[in-house]
Each structure stands twice: as C-alpha cells, then as structure tokens.
Amino acid sequence: xxxxxxxxLQYDGSRYDGWQKQGNxxxxxxxxxxxxxxxxxxxxxVVHGSGRTDAGVHAHGQTANFHMETELxxxxxxxxxxxxxxxxxxxxxxxxxxxRFHSRLNAVEKTYVxxxxxxxxxxxxxxxxxxxxGKELDIERMEEAAVSLMGSHDFKSFCANxxxxxxxxxxxxxxxxxxxxxxxxxxxxxxxxxxxxxxILMGTLIEVGLGERKPEEMKEILLKEDRQAAGYTAPAxxxxxxxxxxxx
Amino acid sequence: xxxxxxxxLQYDGSRYDGWQKQGNxxxxxxxxxxxxxxxxxxxxxVVHGSGRTDAGVHAHGQTANFHMETELxxxxxxxxxxxxxxxxxxxxxxxxxxxRFHSRLNAVEKTYVxxxxxxxxxxxxxxxxxxxxGKELDIERMEEAAVSLMGSHDFKSFCANxxxxxxxxxxxxxxxxxxxxxxxxxxxxxxxxxxxxxxILMGTLIEVGLGERKPEEMKEILLKEDRQAAGYTAPAxxxxxxxxxxxx
Numbered sequence: 001x002x003x004x005x006x007x008x009l010q011y012d013g014s015r016y017d018g019w020q021k022q023g024n025x026x027x028x029x030x031x032x033x034x035x036x037x038x039x040x041x042x043x044x045x046v047v048h049g050s051g052r053t054d055a056g057v058h059a060h061g062q063t064a065n066f067h068m069e070t071e072l073x074x075x076x077x078x079x080x081x082x083x084x085x086x087x088x089x090x091x092x093x094x095x096x097x098x099x100r101f102h103s104r105l106n107a108v109e110k111t112y113v114x115x116x117x118x119x120x121x122x123x124x125x126x127x128x129x130x131x132x133x134g135k136e137l138d139i140e141r142m143e144e145a146a147v148s149l150m151g152s153h154d155f156k157s158f159c160a161n162x163x164x165x166x167x168x169x170x171x172x173x174x175x176x177x178x179x180x181x182x183x184x185x186x187x188x189x190x191x192x193x194x195x196x197x198x199x200i201l202m203g204t205l206i207e208v209g210l211g212e213r214k215p216e217e218m219k220e221i222l223l224k225e226d227r228q229a230a231g232y233t234a235p236a237x238x239x240x241x242x243x244x245x246x247x248x
Numbered sequence: 249x250x251x252x253x254x255x256x257l258q259y260d261g262s263r264y265d266g267w268q269k270q271g272n273x274x275x276x277x278x279x280x281x282x283x284x285x286x287x288x289x290x291x292x293x294v295v296h297g298s299g300r301t302d303a304g305v306h307a308h309g310q311t312a313n314f315h316m317e318t319e320l321x322x323x324x325x326x327x328x329x330x331x332x333x334x335x336x337x338x339x340x341x342x343x344x345x346x347x348r349f350h351s352r353l354n355a356v357e358k359t360y361v362x363x364x365x366x367x368x369x370x371x372x373x374x375x376x377x378x379x380x381x382g383k384e385l386d387i388e389r390m391e392e393a394a395v396s397l398m399g400s401h402d403f404k405s406f407c408a409n410x411x412x413x414x415x416x417x418x419x420x421x422x423x424x425x426x427x428x429x430x431x432x433x434x435x436x437x438x439x440x441x442x443x444x445x446x447x448i449l450m451g452t453l454i455e456v457g458l459g460e461r462k463p464e465e466m467k468e469i470l471l472k473e474d475r476q477a478a479g480y481t482a483p484a485x486x487x488x489x490x491x492x493x494x495x496x
Contacts, residue, residue: 010372011372012373058373079368082369090371120330121330124259125258129373
C-alpha cells in the first residue's frame with residue numbers, strides 16, 4: 001500500500017546547490033533523498049519540500065513529504081534513510097500522514113533564523129554557520145526598521161526574481177533580535193517568503209544597523225516595489241530554515 | 249624589548265597533524281602560529297604549547313607562550329594573529345607575562361573533554377566534534393569504573409608510548425559524566441596526561457559501558473602496567489583540550 005510520509009530534517013547546506021533538484025545534479029538535498037529512496041523502493045520517488053533553500057543555506061527543520069510503498073515500519077524507514085544519507089543530512093522525524101498532505105501547499109507559517117558575528121573573528125566551531133560581518137551593529141535602529149516590515153506588504157523590493165508573476169504579497173508576523181556577546185541572531189516568521197527575501201531583508205537591516213540607511217527608509221523601499229531600492233543580499237551561510245508549521 | 253606573550257587559543261583539529269611541528273610540515277597548529285609570527289617579526293619565533301594534542305584533536309583552551317619583540321600592543325598583536333591565522337584557529341586572549349613563564353612547565357592542571365553520540369546518527373552540525381559510537385552505554389557502570397582511576401597511579405597501561413623513560417605516574421583529580429539525550433560528555437581533569445592517555449581511558453571506559461569489561465577490572469589494568477591490558481584508543485575527533493590551569 002502506498003503511503004504518504006512526512007519527514008522533518010536538518011542539513012548543513014555548505015556543500016549543496018540548495019534544496020531543489022536541478023537536472024542531473026546530485027548535489028542537492030532533494031536529490032540525495034530521492035536517490036536513497038529510489039534505491040529502497042526500486043522505482044523513482046518524488047520528495048516535495050516545504051520550499052527551496054538556496055545553495056549554502058542550512059536547515060534545522062525543513063519539512064518534506066513523499067508517497068511510497070514499503071514493508072518497513074516508520075522507525076525502520078527513518079533508520080534506513082539516516083544510514084544511507086550523507087552525514088550532513090539527518091532525518092529528525094518521520095510519520096505517516098493523510099494522503100492529501102503536501103509539505104509546501106499546506107504550510108501555514110515558516111521561521112528562518114539568521115546568524116551574524118559582529119566581532120573580528122568567527123567562532124572556530126560555528127564558522128560555517130554564521131556570517132562574519134566583523135562590524136558592530138546598532139540593534140535598536142534595526143529593531144525600529146523591522147517594525148515597518150511587519151504585517152502584510154508587497155515585498156517585491158525584497159524579491160530576487162524580477163519576473164515573478166504570482167503575488168509578491170506576504171505577511172511577516174515576527175522579526176526578533178537576540179544578542180549574545182558579539183553574536184546577533186535575527187528570526188523571521190511569516191506565512192511565506194519570496195526568493196532571497198530573508199537574505200535581502202537581512203542585508204537591508206544590516207545597512208540600517210551600520211548607519212548607512214535610516215530606519216524610516218523601510219516604508220519607502222516597500223512602496224517602490226523595486227529590488228534596486230533594497231539593500232544587499234546577505235550571504236547564505238548565516239541562514240537556517242528553522243521550522244515549518246502546519247494547521248493540523 | 250623582547251616580551252613573553254601568553255595566549256589561549258581554540259582550534260578545530262580536523263585538518264591538522266596535531267599541535268606539534270614535525271619537520272617541515274605546516275599542517276600543525278604550532279606551525280601555523282609560528283609562520284604568522286615569523287612574518288610579523290622578521291625572524292623565527294618559537295611557540296611553546298602546554299602540551300601536544302594529537303592529529304584531529306580539538307581545543308577550546310590550549311595555552312601557549314612565545315618570546316618576541318614588537319611595537320604592537322597586546323590588542324593589536326591578537327588582532328594580527330586572528331587576521332592571518334586560518335579560520336579554524338582563533339586566539340581567545342593574549343597577555344604579557346613574566347619572562348620565566350612557560351606554558352608547559354608551569355601548567356598545574358589540565359582538563360580534557362570527550363564527546364560521544366550514543367544514538368544512530370551524529371548531529372549534523374556537531375559531526376566533526378563528536379565520536380559516533382551509535383550504541384547505548386551504561387553510564388553507572390562507567391562511573392563505578394572511573395572511581396578506581398582517580399587519584400595518583402602509574403598509568404603506563406594507558407600510555408601509547410612504550411619506550412617512555414620518564415615517570416608514568418599521574419594524578420587524576422576528576423572524571424565526570426554528563427548525559428544529554430543520546431549525547432555523553434566525559435571530562436578528565438588531572439595534573440598531566442600521557443600520550444593517548446585520555447583516548448585509551450575513554451576507550452576502556454566505553455568497553456565497560458558496553459558490558460564488555462567489568463568496572464572492577466580497572467584496578468587490575470593499572471597494576472599490569474601494560475598497554476595490552478587496557479581497551480582501545482577512542483578516536484581523536486571526540487576529544488577537546490578544554491583548559492590549562494596555572495598557579496598564578
């Protein structure tokens with residue numbers, strides 16, 4: 001009997017061309033998962049992710065689903081996956097869900113977390129998972145700017161895809177800042193995110209924190225609906241897809 | 249004026265042949281430090297470590313010292329080092345100390361910490377800093393065995409160097425266990441450690457935890473003064489030199 005499996009997984013995105021399979025490349029997280037599942041099942045298995053993560057972006061809680069027929073129990077299937085997946089991808093949970101569950105279409109909320117090192121050198125043991133900015137940020141200014149970004153807006157100015165034909169309206173329900181020593185962590189929660197949206201938001205907020213932009217500019221940037229109006233795209237290495245929330 | 253500098257540093261030992269310079273190899277932590285200091289000073293600088301760490305062993309608090317003449321302040325010298333050292337080595341503090349201070353000869357206590365994953369898969373983001381045992385351990389048995397190891401003993405059975413001519417007597421003041429989920433952390437504190445001593449102690453205690461040895465065997469192993477009597481050498485990747493303590 002074919003069943004629908006939902007998995008939550010974490011990965012170190014450093015050596016991958018992102019989540020989404022592209023042509024023949026096996027250097028994607030989706031590609032790695034499908035490869036292992038196909039070996040088990042004997043026929044191709046399509047894995048649907050809650051969304052793409054860019055090349056180099058990490059995940060603590062990416063969610064995906066796939067339909068497959070197997071005699072393995074959920075526990076055995078998860079063990080099989082973890083045994084054959086490379087050591088930079090790990091399945092944290094695996095459950096049988098309703099047949100119509102779809103990890104992307106049913107997602108109602110996502111949280112991304114961005115890590116910044118403001119000090120001169122990145123922590124040796126975290127160096128692949130943090131952006132080494134090396135400059136001090138005025139976090140109060142950034143918090144002030146973030147207020148204008150919350151709520152429902154057209155985020156076209158914060159979207160890397162210029163030819164985006166679908167709606168670019170999204171709702172940000174929370175942007176929060178947490179400083180520990182010279183490390184800054186910024187969490188973004190919303191109903192969905194456009195291509196590069198978190199990284200462009202982060203780059204623009206960094207420019208505010210460095211004093212290069214005023215917090216008040218955020219409103220104007222949103223209204224311009226133009227990628228050129230916003231700041232730079234912060235690097236992928238500091239970004240984690242933290243969790244995906246579903247209704248049921 | 250030539251000054252004596254004391255540094256505390258952390259490093260990811262994964263890609264190094266250990267602390268100690270060997271011939272021409274630059275793939276050692278000491279070699280990297282001396283290379284950067286020689287470039288600054290214009291003449292060779294010898295860096296003395298508190299002790300060697302093996303190939304693949306990490307450090308949160310290795311301590312070293314070197315004599316050098318420079319016009320840079322302590323803060324500038326530390327910044328210079330961190331700028332030119334690779335990103336897997338970081339100087340955490342730098343101070344001018346008394347001329348006769350020697351990081352190895354004056355060390356009175358060291359702590360090593362060993363990390364073990366008992367679950368089936370290592371955490372993706374910690375995978376290079378933990379030993380993937382993948383088996384459950386009986387920690388109470390290990391704690392019982394550890395009691396016999398504490399205090400002053402001849403640790404010849406736990407020394408990889410068979411031709412050791414100096415005393416193999418050392419004093420272990422603490423072995424403590426901390427479990428979090430499927431992760432086990434074991435700390436070893438003592439006045440000094442022989443070649444591979446922590447890793448052989450760890451391998452032997454793991455054998456006790458797996459039920460392959462009895463806790464009571466520890467006393468016999470110590471008395472045999474024979475490396476063959478003890479257990480296997482646990483892999484380097486799980487081991488950290490945590491800190492070195494000095495009298496003043």
